[in-house]
Amino acid sequence: MQADQPGPVLEVRGLRTVFDGRGGRETVAVDDASFDVAPGQCLAVVGESGSGKSTLARSVLRLVEPTAGRVRYRGTDLTALDRRALRPYRRHLQMIFQDPYASLHPRQSVLRLVSEPWRIHRDLMPEDPCARVAELLEQVGMPPAVIDMHPTQLSGGQRQRVAIARALGLEPDVLVLDEPVSALDVSIQAQVIALLMELQQSLGLTYLFISHDLALVRLVASEVIVMHHGVFVETGTTERVFEDPRDEYTRSLLAASPHL
Amino acid sequence: MTTLLEVEDLRVEFLTDAGPARPAVNGVDLRLGAGETLALLGESGSGKSVTSRALMGLVDFPGVVRGSIRFDGTELVDAPDRTLRRVRGTGIGMVFQDSLDSLNPVYTVGAQLTEALQVRMGMTRADARSRSVELLEAVGIVDAEQRVDAYPHQFSGGMRQRVCIAMAVALRPRLLIADEPTTALDVTVQAGILRLLRGLTEDTGMAMVFVTHDLAVAKQVAERVMVMFDGRAVEEGSIGNVFAAPSHPYTRRLLSAHPGRARHWRDLTKGEARDDDGEETHRAG
Numbered sequence: 001m002q003a004d005q006p007g008p009v010l011e012v013r014g015l016r017t018v019f020d021g022r023g024g025r026e027t028v029a030v031d032d033a034s035f036d037v038a039p040g041q042c043l044a045v046v047g048e049s050g051s052g053k054s055t056l057a058r059s060v061l062r063l064v065e066p067t068a069g070r071v072r073y074r075g076t077d078l079t080a081l082d083r084r085a086l087r088p089y090r091r092h093l094q095m096i097f098q099d100p101y102a103s104l105h106p107r108q109s110v111l112r113l114v115s116e117p118w119r120i121h122r123d124l125m126p127e128d129p130c131a132r133v134a135e136l137l138e139q140v141g142m143p144p145a146v147i148d149m150h151p152t153q154l155s156g157g158q159r160q161r162v163a164i165a166r167a168l169g170l171e172p173d174v175l176v177l178d179e180p181v182s183a184l185d186v187s188i189q190a191q192v193i194a195l196l197m198e199l200q201q202s203l204g205l206t207y208l209f210i211s212h213d214l215a216l217v218r219l220v221a222s223e224v225i226v227m228h229h230g231v232f233v234e235t236g237t238t239e240r241v242f243e244d245p246r247d248e249y250t251r252s253l254l255a256a257s258p259h260l
Numbered sequence: 261m262t263t264l265l266e267v268e269d270l271r272v273e274f275l276t277d278a279g280p281a282r283p284a285v286n287g288v289d290l291r292l293g294a295g296e297t298l299a300l301l302g303e304s305g306s307g308k309s310v311t312s313r314a315l316m317g318l319v320d321f322p323g324v325v326r327g328s329i330r331f332d333g334t335e336l337v338d339a340p341d342r343t344l345r346r347v348r349g350t351g352i353g354m355v356f357q358d359s360l361d362s363l364n365p366v367y368t369v370g371a372q373l374t375e376a377l378q379v380r381m382g383m384t385r386a387d388a389r390s391r392s393v394e395l396l397e398a399v400g401i402v403d404a405e406q407r408v409d410a411y412p413h414q415f416s417g418g419m420r421q422r423v424c425i426a427m428a429v430a431l432r433p434r435l436l437i438a439d440e441p442t443t444a445l446d447v448t449v450q451a452g453i454l455r456l457l458r459g460l461t462e463d464t465g466m467a468m469v470f471v472t473h474d475l476a477v478a479k480q481v482a483e484r485v486m487v488m489f490d491g492r493a494v495e496e497g498s499i500g501n502v503f504a505a506p507s508h509p510y511t512r513r514l515l516s517a518h519p520g521r522a523r524h525w526r527d528l529t530k531g532e533a534r535d536d537d538g539e540e541t542h543r544a545g
Contacts, residue, residue, distance in 0.1 A: 048446035185303035185473065190517035190528035197525045212446070215476075215519035219528070256451040258476035260503070260520035 007075070008036035009174055009206045010060065015069035017052075017059045029055040031230045033069070037174070042200065042207040044221035044238070046214060048253070052230035053210045057176045060208065061093055062086060073174075091121045094167035098179035100159035104151040110137070111147045114166045121170055136165040141195060157188035161195065168199070175200075178210045193220065214257045218242055226250045264435060264467050265292040265315070268328040272310050275322040284310040286491035287327075294434065297461055297468040299478035299499065302488035303514070311488070312439050312471045316354050317344040331435070349380055353433035357440040359420040362427075363412040369396070369423045370408035373430055380431050395426040399456055418449030422456065429460060436460070439471040454480050475518050479503065487511045 015033040018026050030052045037043045047053040058064040060071050062078060071078045078089060097103040104113055114133045118125040126132035134144045140161040151159050160180065167175060180196065181189040197220060200207055211217050217224060217238065224241045226234040226249065234247040245251045272285040285307040292298055302308040314325050317336055329336040331347055348354075356362050364372060370392050377388035389408070396404035399422040412420055421441060428436055438457065442450040458481055461468050470481050478485055478499065485502050487495040487510065495508040506512045509531075515521060516531030 048448065186475070187303060187513055187517045187532075191532075193519075193525055194529045213519065214447075219519050219522055219525040252448060256448040258447075258451075258454075258474070258480050258520075260476045260479060260515075260518055 009039050009041075009074060010035075010037040010208070011070075011072040012036070012060060013070045013072075015056070015059055015071065016067045017055050017064060018067040028230050030059055030066070033232060035225060035232075035235065037206055037208060039206055040200070040204050041223065042209055042221045043223050043225065044209045044211060044217040045225045045227055046211055046217050046253070047227035048212060050229075051227040053227050054178055055230075056227070057095070057178050057208060057210050061090075061095055061176060063095070087120075091117070091124065091170040092173040093176065094170060094172040094174070095176045095178065096160070096163055096167060096180045098182050100156060100163050100183070101151070103163055104159055106151050109148050109150055110154075110162055113151070113162060114169055117166060117170050124170060132169070133165075136169050137162075139168060139199070140165045141191075155188070156184050157192055160184065160192050164192075164195070164199070168203075172205070174206045174208065176208045176210070179212065180209075181216070182211070182213065189216075196220075214242075214254060215260075226253065262294055263291055264294045264296075264332060265290070265469075266328075266330045267291070267315070268330075270311065270314060270325070270327040270329065272307070272314055272319055272326075273324050275324060280324075283491050284323075285314065288488075288491075288493050290486060290493070290496075292435070292467050292469065295461065295465040295467055296484065297458075297470060297482040299482035299485045300469055300471045300488060301473070301475065301478050301485050301514075303473055305490070306488040307491040308471050308473075308488045309439055312354075312437050312469060315437055315469065316348065316352055318354075349376065349431040349433065351433055352435045352437060353428035353431065355421070355424050355428045355436065355438045355441045357443050359417065359424045359444075360412065362424050363420065365412055368409050368411055369415070369426075373408075373427055376427065376430055391430075392426075395430055396423070399423070399426045399429075400452065401426075416449075418445050418453065421445060421449075421453055425453070425456065425460075429464075429466070432464065433466060435467045435469065437469045437471070440473070441470075442477065443473070450477070457481055475503070475515065476520050487514070 013034045015030055017030040018028050021027055033056055045053045045056060055064060059066040066079065073089060073093065078086060111133050114136055115129045133147060137144060137146065142158065142161050181192050184192060199205060209221055221238050224236065224238050225232050226247065228249045234241060234250045241250065245254055267288060267290045270285055270288040271283055273280045273283045288311055300308045300311060313319050315329060319325050325337055327337060331351055334343060334347060336347065370389065373392035373395060374388035377383045377391055378385060383391065393404045393408050396408055401407050401419060401422055415423060442453050460466055472478050482499055485499045486493050489510045495502055495506065495511045502511065503515060506515055513531035517528055519528065522528050
């Protein structure tokens with residue numbers, strides 16, 4: 001299923017997500033979003049709070065139901081599937097959230113947290129789940145001893161590594177990373193970014209990387225989408241957007257980012 | 261330059277049932293002249309915020325502060341509440357990261373500003389109100405005349421932080437302690453707040469201790485930096501010098517981990533001696 005097919009991994013066309021507000025007022029969080037993500041690519045979506053970047057990520061995965069538009073994953077229209085038919089596709093598209101304190105159940109052990117998804121995707125259940133979890137932990141740079149620990153005993157960076165291990169356990173094709181290192185200290189952020197980029201290369205993963213941090217995006221993404229008020233104001237290769245921003249808002253965003 | 265703030269051998273410990281924990285601040289010295297801005301730079305657990313709270317006398321039991329903090333010649337460690345109340349506001353103002361927590365939700369921002377001005381500066385109600393409007397204008401709030409009667413929740417995060425700054429500088433403090441004041445804000449909003457703070461220090465001669473985890477932000481507001489790690493000041497100097505030629509390995513690591521410096525993501529971890537325990541030492545708060 002992976003990498004051997006030509007064409008984009010994700011094809012998004014005219015995606016629109018509208019939230020109903022009080023008194024019949026509607027908020028258009030994402031308006032007419034169209035883009036492709038090529039296999040093995042890291043595409044970044046940047047914007048400030050309220051730009052719609054997180055809603056876009058969630059809409060692509062149908063964690064939020066889009067109001068209109070299509071999302072094709074390797075040719076299959078995910079938006080046309082009912083929730084039951086969608087289920088087998090979920091493992092291919094995994095999400096890593098910003099806050100590993102909120103995304104991991106505090107009372108469960110690392111073993112349980114990493115092996116839990118196999119209860120739903122039963123065909124992926126390894127013969128020896130314990131050994132497979134240890135393997136996954138090694139892959140994300142964690143010692144086997146953490147297998148019996150709880151998230152409360154782990155640091156923020158370690159928790160994010162556990163969240164990554166859990167996603168990897170489903171042998172995904174695409175990772176949607178929603179501000180994956182924003183809650184971490186800069187030295188820990190550096191380690192987690194290095195891990196994510198190494199995994200992308202070794203496993204041939206495709207990344208949709210949501211971030212507000214332009215300096216970081218510049219290092220990890222090959223292409224960038226700049227969002228503002230739910231709309232794509234600029235798209236292009238990372239180099240072009242950073243060296244020669246054409247949109248007024250992109251320029252103001254770049255100018256406002258503090259330089260070192 | 262006259263010394264405004266002089267801290268010697270500052271130590272802060274938090275007592276636990278099992279006795280004192282590892283000190284949060286472990287022997288910090290610092291000096292700040294009038295009108296100077298110092299960035300207190302560090303990651304979570306470095307002791308930078310506890311240091312700034314100690315400067316304001318805001319470390320409560322079970323925290324224990326030792327050493328000496330002299331503000332304009334007045335010793336603040338173990339000082340009676342009366343002394344602290346006198347120093348706070350007119351001597352030292354403070355701005356925190358979370359502006360929503362710092363403002364009272366049931367009073368208009370005008371009521372909160374005028375109260376301070378009436379009580380501390382002895383202004384009449386009318387004078388305090390017009391001064392409040394001036395202050396809001398000074399921090400860049402448009403339609404200040406109308407906005408003075410708005411409640412905190414009616415402001416955006418960035419505007420609310422401006423209100424907090426207006427409150428902190430209302431009593432014309434000689435020192436402002438700003439603890440991660442822009443961390444929760446978008447970059448375009450942050451840029452405005454940083455410009456505002458810089459302008460205030462330049463125009464009024466107010467000194468500032470700016471606590472931050474962000475090296476690039478530190479560089480924008482301060483001329484001096486003190487890098488903290490594990491409760492200690494590991495390096496201090498002019499920002500230009502420290503960032504150009506860091507002498508402590510931790511500072512080097514912090515600088516190389518910043519994406520603004522790297523040309524490739526592999527550069528981010530170059531400063532590391534790949535110690536896997538490293539992460540244990542800065543447990544995210």
